[in-house]
Amino acid sequence: MININVINESTNATPALATAGSAGVDIRAYLNEKVVLNPLERKLIPTGLKVEIPLGYEIQIRPRSGLAYKHGITVLNSPGTIDSDYRGEIGVLLINLSNEAFEIKNGERIAQMILAKHEVPNFIQLKELSSSERGEGGFGSTGKS
Numbered sequence: 001m002i003n004i005n006v007i008n009e010s011t012n013a014t015p016a017l018a019t020a021g022s023a024g025v026d027i028r029a030y031l032n033e034k035v036v037l038n039p040l041e042r043k044l045i046p047t048g049l050k051v052e053i054p055l056g057y058e059i060q061i062r063p064r065s066g067l068a069y070k071h072g073i074t075v076l077n078s079p080g081t082i083d084s085d086y087r088g089e090i091g092v093l094l095i096n097l098s099n100e101a102f103e104i105k106n107g108e109r110i111a112q113m114i115l116a117k118h119e120v121p122n123f124i125q126l127k128e129l130s131s132s133e134r135g136e137g138g139f140g141s142t143g144k145s
Helices: 065-071
Strands: 005-008 025-028 035-037 042-046 049-052 057-062 073-075 080-082 091-096 102-104 109-117
Touching: 035 042, 035 091, 065 073, 091 109
Parallel strands: none
Antiparallel strands: 005 049, 025 109, 035 102, 042 091, 057 080, 057 109, 073 091
C-alpha cells in the first residue's frame, strides 16, 4: 500500500477504498448548488480534493459504470490523467451522452480515481527506428478479424 497525501476542502468524506479488492475510489461532486447537465453538454465538476502524487505515479479519473449505463454520463477525456507535479483541485470533466438532462447534486459520486504506476521515459532522438512486422501500418491495418 502507498500513502497519498490529500487535502479535502469539500464537505464530503475523504476518498477511501470501499473494499479490500477495490482498484479505485469513488470521488464526489463538491457543489454549492445542483448542476444540470443537458444532453451532449459537458461541464467541469469540482471535487474539493487536492493530492500529492509520488513521482512515477499518476491518478486516473475514470467513469462510474452505473452512471454511464443508467444515465449516459461519462468522463469526457477518459481516463483523465493527474500528473505527479499537479497540486490544484481535481475537477472531473463530465459529458451527458443521453437524450435527457441529468442533475448532479453535492456529494454525488461522479467518477472513480485510480492510482497507476508508470515508467518515466527518456526519449532518444534517432534518424531511423528498428523494423517490425507491422511497420507503419496504422488504423485498421491489421484487418477486421
